[in-house]
Amino acid sequence: MTSGSHDEFYEYYARESLTPAAQRRFRAQRDTLLRLLAPPADTPLNVLDLGCGPGTSTMLWADAGHRPLGVDINEKLLRLAAQRGDEHGKGAQFLIASAHELPLPDGHFDVCVAPELLEHVPDWEGCVREIARVLKPGGIAFLSTTNVLCPKQDEFRLPLFSWYPAALKRHYIRQAQTVRPELANYATYPAVNWFTFYSLRRALRRYGFSEFWSRYDIIPLRTDSRLKSAVARLLGAAAPTRFLAQCASPGTKVFAKKGIA
Secondary structure (H helix, E strand, O other): OOOOHHHHHHHHHHHHOOOHHHHHHHHHHHHHHHHHHHHOOOOOOOEEEOOOOOOOHHHHHHHHOOOOEEEEEOOHHHHHHHHHHHHHHOEEEEEEEEEOOOOOOOOOEEEEEEEHHHHOOOOOOHHHHHHHEEEEEEEEEEEEEEEOOOOOOOOOOOOOOOOOOOOHHHHHHHHHHHOOOHHHHHOOOOOOOOOOOOHHHHHHHOOOEEEEEOOOHHHHHOOOOOOHHHHHHHHHHHHHHHHHHHHHHEEOOOOOOOEOO
């Protein structure tokens, strides 16, 4: 991959992270997690922002009075996050580390967010194991990633890529990592893993998570619209409609609470 392609990847995320859309997206994630966790008022939480990139989500947690730590393996993006964090002045901290080998203590964090991370890490289950390890019992994690059920996706510039057979996926991943980086939008680490809500839920259960919410379960928490709430409840009411709704969603989102026992 050329240095130019790395620059394009960096510049894209440096710009995108400042957009109103990014701010709304990360703020909605934060507020949903706070509603699910329901901590006592004025209680600062220890928050791990895994794969934090330029640190937008990390600083939004600091804005709400919490103690966030942003972790990423991309040194250039992390330097940008630290610079923005210093200018922000709310105490957000940043650390360069691998998501599947975190130099952090067991049971330290109340919340862990890992948006658009697992698809890019070959040892994705090691990341899930580390998230479970550093979360307190009763802590909550948010993970968003790819959805193999939906033909629409943004990871590769190839139609219906999520439905390609595994061997064909591997071929184009190798192409993106070598001679055709534009296929994966010049990503330093192209998406190599593909999930469903159900497969990710099974993995989280193996590591001690016991309660789960999909994107449709949390819509009533995010809206005052009775119509949207009613539609979301209808979609989640039965296994067939829930499955069809997942097939129409370009990404997988899981909110999960770690068991107390």
